Amino acid sequence: MNVSEIERREHYLNVNYGIRSWLFTTDHKRIAWLYLLSVTVFFFIGGLFATLMRVELLTPQGDLVQAETYNKLFTMHGVTMVFFFLIPSIPAVLGNFLVPMMIGARDLAFPRLNLASWYIFIIGGAFTLMAAAAGGVDTGWTFYTPYSSIYSNTHVVLTVVGVFITGFSSILTGLNFIVTIHKMRAPGMTWFRLPLFIWAHYATSIIFILGTPVIAITLVLVGLERIFRLGIFDPALGGDPVLFQHLFWFYSHPAVYIMILPAMGVVSELIACFSRKRIFGYSVVAFASLAIAVIGFLVWGHHMFVSGQSVHASMIFSLLSFLVAIPSAIKVFNWTATLYKGSISYDAPMIYALGFIGLFTIGGLTGLFLATLGIDVHVHDTYFVVAHFHYIMVGGAVMGYLGGIHFWWPKMTGRTYPEVWARLAAVLIFVGFNLTFFPQFVLGYLGMPRRYHVYPPEFQVLNVMSTAGASILAVGYLLPLMYLIWSLRYGAVAGANPWRARGLEWQTPSPPPTENFDRTPVVTEGAYAYEKEPAEIYALRKPAHV
Amino acid sequence: MDLGFPLFPEQASTLASRVDALFFFLVAVSVFFVGLIFLLIFVFAVKYRRRADDERPEPIEGKLWMEVAWSVIPFALTMVMFVWGAIIFFDIYNPPEDALEISIVGRQWMWKAQHPTGQSEINELHVPVGQPVKLMMTSEDVIHDFYLPAFRVKQDVLPGRYTRIWFEASKAGVYQLFCAEYCGTQHSGMIGRVFVLEPAEFEKWLSGGATGISMVDQGASLFKRFGCETCHRAGGTNQGPTLAGLFGKTVKLQGGNPVTADEDYIRESILDPRAKIVEGYQPIMPTFKGLVSEEGLLQLIAYIKSLNGAERKAAQR
Numbered sequence: 001m002n003v004s005e006i007e008r009r010e011h012y013l014n015v016n017y018g019i020r021s022w023l024f025t026t027d028h029k030r031i032a033w034l035y036l037l038s039v040t041v042f043f044f045i046g047g048l049f050a051t052l053m054r055v056e057l058l059t060p061q062g063d064l065v066q067a068e069t070y071n072k073l074f075t076m077h078g079v080t081m082v083f084f085f086l087i088p089s090i091p092a093v094l095g096n097f098l099v100p101m102m103i104g105a106r107d108l109a110f111p112r113l114n115l116a117s118w119y120i121f122i123i124g125g126a127f128t129l130m131a132a133a134a135g136g137v138d139t140g141w142t143f144y145t146p147y148s149s150i151y152s153n154t155h156v157v158l159t160v161v162g163v164f165i166t167g168f169s170s171i172l173t174g175l176n177f178i179v180t181i182h183k184m185r186a187p188g189m190t191w192f193r194l195p196l197f198i199w200a201h202y203a204t205s206i207i208f209i210l211g212t213p214v215i216a217i218t219l220v221l222v223g224l225e226r227i228f229r230l231g232i233f234d235p236a237l238g239g240d241p242v243l244f245q246h247l248f249w250f251y252s253h254p255a256v257y258i259m260i261l262p263a264m265g266v267v268s269e270l271i272a273c274f275s276r277k278r279i280f281g282y283s284v285v286a287f288a289s290l291a292i293a294v295i296g297f298l299v300w301g302h303h304m305f306v307s308g309q310s311v312h313a314s315m316i317f318s319l320l321s322f323l324v325a326i327p328s329a330i331k332v333f334n335w336t337a338t339l340y341k342g343s344i345s346y347d348a349p350m351i352y353a354l355g356f357i358g359l360f361t362i363g364g365l366t367g368l369f370l371a372t373l374g375i376d377v378h379v380h381d382t383y384f385v386v387a388h389f390h391y392i393m394v395g396g397a398v399m400g401y402l403g404g405i406h407f408w409w410p411k412m413t414g415r416t417y418p419e420v421w422a423r424l425a426a427v428l429i430f431v432g433f434n435l436t437f438f439p440q441f442v443l444g445y446l447g448m449p450r451r452y453h454v455y456p457p458e459f460q461v462l463n464v465m466s467t468a469g470a471s472i473l474a475v476g477y478l479l480p481l482m483y484l485i486w487s488l489r490y491g492a493v494a495g496a497n498p499w500r501a502r503g504l505e506w507q508t509p510s511p512p513p514t515e516n517f518d519r520t521p522v523v524t525e526g527a528y529a530y531e532k533e534p535a536e537i538y539a540l541r542k543p544a545h546v
Numbered sequence: 547m548d549l550g551f552p553l554f555p556e557q558a559s560t561l562a563s564r565v566d567a568l569f570f571f572l573v574a575v576s577v578f579f580v581g582l583i584f585l586l587i588f589v590f591a592v593k594y595r596r597r598a599d600d601e602r603p604e605p606i607e608g609k610l611w612m613e614v615a616w617s618v619i620p621f622a623l624t625m626v627m628f629v630w631g632a633i634i635f636f637d638i639y640n641p642p643e644d645a646l647e648i649s650i651v652g653r654q655w656m657w658k659a660q661h662p663t664g665q666s667e668i669n670e671l672h673v674p675v676g677q678p679v680k681l682m683m684t685s686e687d688v689i690h691d692f693y694l695p696a697f698r699v700k701q702d703v704l705p706g707r708y709t710r711i712w713f714e715a716s717k718a719g720v721y722q723l724f725c726a727e728y729c730g731t732q733h734s735g736m737i738g739r740v741f742v743l744e745p746a747e748f749e750k751w752l753s754g755g756a757t758g759i760s761m762v763d764q765g766a767s768l769f770k771r772f773g774c775e776t777c778h779r780a781g782g783t784n785q786g787p788t789l790a791g792l793f794g795k796t797v798k799l800q801g802g803n804p805v806t807a808d809e810d811y812i813r814e815s816i817l818d819p820r821a822k823i824v825e826g827y828q829p830i831m832p833t834f835k836g837l838v839s840e841e842g843l844l845q846l847i848a849y850i851k852s853l854n855g856a857e858r859k860a861a862q863r
Contacts (some may be wrong), residue, residue: 054757067731124577140728146705147730151654235706241689242704275594276601281608302594306691307702309708311639313633322624333616334608336583339590343601346591354587361583363574372627374568374634378698381691381726409559445569449726452734456722521664531605 006414006493008354011511013414026111027514029412032097039085039093040481042125043460046080047477049073050163052437054197054436054470060457070453071138072154078141083163084125086397087461089257090262092121092173094404095201097412099177101505101512102195104186104521109179112412117172124166142252145233145244157226165538170258174208177201183346188506188523192286193529195503196279197288200265204292207254207261210297215251218244242307249300257296259393260360261289263400264331267353270403272528273337273501274350275342279528282333295324305376315374321371328364348422352403352524354429363388366441384444388439395433402429402480409484410498414511415491421483429476435455435469502529558742559697559723566698567832568630575623602637626711638699641712645680648673649761649844652683652703655732660841662848664753664760669738671723673715674748680712682809687842691727694740702727708809715742765849768842772834786831787824790853798825812847843861 007014012029022030053073057066065073094445096114100107108114131137137159139148149157155178181202185194217307222244231237233244273277279285301317302310335357369375379385410416439462446458455463495504506519525532557563594603648671659667673679683692684706693700694713701711725736743751769775771775777786787797793812796804800823805811814821816838819831838846 062734067734071728071731071733096838108606138731144689144728147728151688151730193570241706251843268842275603276596277603278605278607280615281605282606284613305635306700308704311636314635318632319628322621322628325624326621329620330613330617332583333612336586336590337606337608339594339614341603341606342590342594343596343603343722345596346593354591356585357587361580363575363581364571366629368576368624369569369572371624372572372631373567374565374631374638375572375854376631377635377638377700378565378569380700381693381728442553446552447722447724449693449724449727449734452724454734458551460766461549512741529605531602 005373006511009526010508010513011414012509012514016513024115025116026107027099028096028108028111028114029512029514029516031114031118031125032093033089033410035092035096035121038118038122038125039089041479042080042483043089043128044083046077046085047114047474049077049080051470051474054467056453057455057463060455060463061462064177064455065453067453068138070135071140071451072136074451075137075140076132079159079163080135080421081127082141082255082259083166083395084121084128086259086393087170088121088173089259089397090266090404091177091201091204091258091399092117092169094266094408095173095177095204095262096402098197098505099180099201100184101508102198102503103181103184103189103518104504104517104523105180105184105302106515107516108174108176109184113172116359117169117176120172121166121169124162124164124169127162128159129162129163130154131543132163134158141246142248143219143222143223144248145241146235146239148430149222149232149244150161150234150236155256157223160223164216167216168213168476170206170208172213174205176315177205178209180288180402183264187474187521189504191426191524192283193523193526194286195265195283196268196285196289197262197307200261200268200289203289204258204261206290206293207296209256211251211254214247218247218251221247242304242309242546245304245307246300249303250297253300253303254293254294254296255393256389257292259397260400261292263356263397263404264289265278265408266400267335267356269503270339270353270407271500272351272530273407273499274347274353274493275339275344276530276533277342277528278530279334282341282527283329285331285334288330291327292324295320295327299324302371302376304374318371318373325364325368325371332361346423347418348419348426349407350404351401351423351426351430352399355426356396356399358404358435359391360429363391363395366391374387378447379444381450382444383448383450384438387440387444390437390440395437399429402426405480405484405497409510410486410494410503410506411510413488413491414489414494416498417487417491418483421479425479425483428472428479432469432474432476433473434471436466437469439463439465499531502533503527555694556719556721558715558717559694560716561634562696562716563636565831568627568863570629570633572627575627578625601757615790617768620754636789638711639711641680642678643714645678646674647680647682649841649848650683650692650703651679651686651840651844652692652725652729653686654688654730655725655736656690657692657725657736658740658841660844661752662761664758664764665752666841669739670741671724672741672743672748672751673719674745675742676745678712678714680710681712683709684840684844688729689727690725690729690736693724693726694721695724695856696721700726708813712729715740718742718744718747760849761845762852765845765847765852768838768846772837774846777831784826787827789850793851793854799823800825809847812850814841816843816846 038116136154137154158531221232231239233239235239267484268279302321303315443462494510496509551653649660657669659671683703684701690703697713699711699713701709715862721740723738780790791809795807797807820829823829
């Protein structure tokens with residue numbers, strides 16, 4: 001088989017050419033590519049900010065950049081990574097590509113709305129990048145008032161306008177997914193035959209729709225107070241600064257689940273495929289996603305144990321935060337149990353998935369420290385918190401994202417990536433990640449506050465370790481960028497189903513035709529029915545379609 | 547073992563060892579579960595590695611008793627954490643009656659402290675060992691956070707209201723003070739030192755180089771200077787409620803709602819007198835917003851609190 005065989009057949013990539021065919025496309029698969037390119041750009045911009053911070057923190061003195069610049073760096077790092085990479089990454093790239101394919105649909109329910117979501121995302125991103133180019137913003141990604149609304153002299157309004165606009169892209173994507181999953185499942189695709197990836201995206205979409213409007217309103221209020229001096233949050237104007245924190249975290253804590261739930265969905269697919277087994281306790285894992293989405297809305301106050309909120313409110317939030325940990329623990333146990341008596345291979349996506357379980361377990365368990373009132377008082381706003389949420393967001397969400405990108409790359413491009421390089425990158429990322437962030441747990445318990453440009457000299461050794469880890473991590477992230485681009489031209493032809501996976505998306509050629517399926521598939525079995533794999537597929541590692 | 551750098555913070559308050567004990571409990575639970583998961587993954591990944599391409603493992607639907615077990619056991623463990631953590635938390639926010647009360651005012655980017663005996667400090671705080679110390683804190687601008695890692699206590703310091711925290715230092719020495727809530731450009735410079743002194747040393751420090759005017763006396767002279775006496779004097783015109791014995795009492799407001807006369811209520815009544823009108827009085831008091839500093843407010847409050855003691859003394863006579 002040679003390369004031209006991909007081109008001989010018409011598929012969504014070669015059906016037409018030219019910039020207009022991409023910018024005006026309503027094909028969910030092409031829109032996924034638009035998102036992939038955009039979030040990749042944002043990821044490396046956010047990564048550049050992080051790199052500069054880590055280099056600055058090599059020494060206790062503030063020698064590379066000024067305090068003002070440092071504050072802008074961590075703010076822009078947070079804003080870019082949270083709102084323009086982590087939140088859209090899996091849903092908007094992999095979700096866009098896969099939600100219709102996995103349920104046997106032709107496209108999302110509202111293809112034009114889907115394209116509009118991408119334009120909204122890009123407009124929001126443009127505002128935020130404009131703010132960065134105009135001199136940046138220094139409030140922290142949390143925009144705490146009254147610093148953000150009154151005291152900061154940086155481009156707060158431009159930035160929050162960007163985040164505000166981008167929020168609508170999330171809302172519309174969530175709406176699109178929910179309607180699609182309800183109305184467009186192929187014949188026979190009942191709710192409990194859905195891949196767990198779909199359940200995870202359904203839960204995520206609920207948060208998109210219910211949570212995002214709250215952050216949008218909150219940021220509008222910050223803008224109003226900043227521009228018109230309306231007294232909402234600043235006590236000098238008659239406002240309440242803690243009110244902002246309630247509103248902000250009402251969205252921003254569920255936003256953490258926006259980042260992690262889709263990654264959990266990806267990991268369920270990967271674990272099943274590379275151990276060739278059903279996910280242990282499928283329905284428990286599915287309901288755990290919904291439980292996380294629902295309880296996740298009731299725990300925001302755990303960000304505010306030392307904010308001056310009522311001690312009794314803190315107790316309730318602590319209790320609920322422990323409750324939301326349980327469905328996550330259940331998922332980890334079920335994934336692990338899935339491996340039992342499986343047929344496990346160690347392809348790069350599986351390395352990411354196993355890495356995800358390990359790092360997410362550490363991230364989840366350290367979350368218990370923060371839910372524990374007596375301990376949180378000490379570690380709140382220290383590097384312990386920074387380490388914890390990077391274990392969830394980078395160790396969890398980014399590992400899941402990269403695992404998913406590798407897994408579905410053959411489907412998206414029709415080509416395979418170089419396996420050896422991919423395994424090397426996955427291991428580098430795992431090692432580099434731990435070296436970067438584990439020392440930060442120690443730093444945090446020692447008492448090093450976050451967002452410190454200058455720090456006491458006794459914290460230096462651990463900071464040097466962290467920066468050393470970050471450089472390994474950077475190499476780990478640059479490798480996939482290079483070999484994946486390389487594989488677009490030189491990668492081996494993948495065939496329809498190189499992983500012998502059971503999902504519907506693998507039962508159509510790679511890259512898929514614009515309509516996804518030549519004939520609407522009829523589903524007769526649950527997800528991950530690896531035991532029912534027809535015998536002839538072993539003899540035939542080559543795909544039938546090309 | 548000396549690595550040349552610390553791995554664990556000093557324990558310098560009565561609270562520190564309690565927080566650390568709970569911390570180590572959580573570390574033990576975490577190590578157990580991380581170890582368990584890593585071990586299982588490793589064992590399964592080796593034992594059940596794919597040996598032939600056509601392996602077709604038996605499907606396992608799941609086991610209800612296992613799902614129940616790994617829901618209930620973690621839940622029980624987290625409830626231990628919850629209760630244990632809540633008990634410590636309650637203690638952090640409930641200062642003993644006899645605590646020495648020190649006022650803290652934060653601003654971009656410095657900490658100001660004033661002792662009841664009048665001594666003021668900047669970016670430093672002197673406290674005696676073995677005595678509970680309560681901090682009454684407020685901010686002049688944005689939100690700050692008063693954080694003493696060696697004592698395991700931390701509390702946001704808000705503009706427009708008071709927050710409180712207390713500790714009892716258990717070991718003489720010098721400890722770090724950090725601002726833990728991001729507050730602008732020089733946030734990482736908003737640091738200081740806490741000097742924990744033996745009681746005798748502390749007395750010596752108090753008597754050396756101080757102004758000698760206590761917070762109550764400073765408050766009294768402000769009270770006079772702003773003419774508060776005219777309306778709030780016992781047995782005077784009585785255009786305003788008398789303040790003797792007010793602090794800590796429940797005040798009935800116009801409309802019938804009761805309010806406890808704590809520091810925040812007094813502060814609000816000085817800066818925004820019309821927010822809460824005491825039943826039976828007219829809203830005629832002018833605002834003192836902009837006229838009195840945060841330190842001045844704390845001194846006025848100290849003075850009004852002292853009127854309780856005076857009343858009690860008078861009653862005893």
